[in-house]
Amino acid sequence: MDTSAINQVIRSRRTVKPKNFTSQDVDQAIIRTMLENANWAPTHGMTEPWRFSIFRGAARQRLAEFLAETYKSLSTPESFKPKKYDGMRQNAMLAPVVIAIGMKRQESEKISELDELLAVACAVENLHLTATAFGLGGFWSTNIAATSDAMGEFLGLKPKDRALGLFYVGYPACEWPVGDRTPIDGKVQWIDR
Numbered sequence: 652m653d654t655s656a657i658n659q660v661i662r663s664r665r666t667v668k669p670k671n672f673t674s675q676d677v678d679q680a681i682i683r684t685m686l687e688n689a690n691w692a693p694t695h696g697m698t699e700p701w702r703f704s705i706f707r708g709a710a711r712q713r714l715a716e717f718l719a720e721t722y723k724s725l726s727t728p729e730s731f732k733p734k735k736y737d738g739m740r741q742n743a744m745l746a747p748v749v750i751a752i753g754m755k756r757q758e759s760e761k762i763s764e765l766d767e768l769l770a771v772a773c774a775v776e777n778l779h780l781t782a783t784a785f786g787l788g789g790f791w792s793t794n795i796a797a798t799s800d801a802m803g804e805f806l807g808l809k810p811k812d813r814a815l816g817l818f819y820v821g822y823p824a825c826e827w828p829v830g831d832r833t834p835i836d837g838k839v840q841w842i843d844r
């Protein structure tokens with residue numbers, strides 16, 4: 652394998668928010684490739700717990716309204732931020748494709764919920780890396796509305812399943828962002844004996 656290719660895609664993957672997307676649509680074949688690659692994430696007990704709902708076209712308006720109203724209903728007068736409410740109304744319309752992320756809870760609950768959540772996160776990384784390879788930006792948003800029980804119901808999930816946010820996809824209108832990480836050395840201990 653060409654190891655430089657994986658270094659490039661992993662290190663180039665960037666969060667790009669909907670306000671920085673062009674209006675260019677994303678080909679369905681690209682979305683399918685992203686989903687196929689998400690499906691190859693590791694999965695404890697082969698439960699494959701990731702679930703995706705793809706919002707495009709007019710459906711984004713319904714999603715946007717649901718998110719904004721859910722945010723409002725979950726806020727207190729003190730916590731409500733009009734800017735956040737407006738952002739929720741706008742974001743879905745600024746992205747050509749919005750992928751809602753869900754976690755399907757195993758019937759027997761033999762596999763821990765933590766493992767199922769971790770598997771879904773791996774699947775989302777696969778989505779995002781694949782988007783990167785196609786020149787697409789992505790933004791995983793886990794705001795209070797997008798991860799609420801109401802969101803789960805909106806997506807048709809069962810009570811024990813979880814809504815895990817939204818993944819906005821689009822072509823960046825801006826320069827490809829520069830990433831920022833502190834060195835790995837401070838996060839690692841090498842244990843040899």
Ligand SMILES: Cc1cc2nc3c(=O)[nH]c(=O)nc-3n(C[C@H](O)[C@H](O)[C@H](O)COP(=O)(O)O)c2cc1C
Pocket residue numbers: 664665666667791792793794830831
């Ligand atoms: C599980 C998860 C949830 C996230 N939720 C949010 C969010 O709600 N709002 C936000 O601005 N960014 C969110 N992000 C994106 C981070 O802000 C972003 O990854 C970080 O700024 C690093 O930028 P990069 O992805 O370009 O490397 C989330 C990332 C992860 C992994």
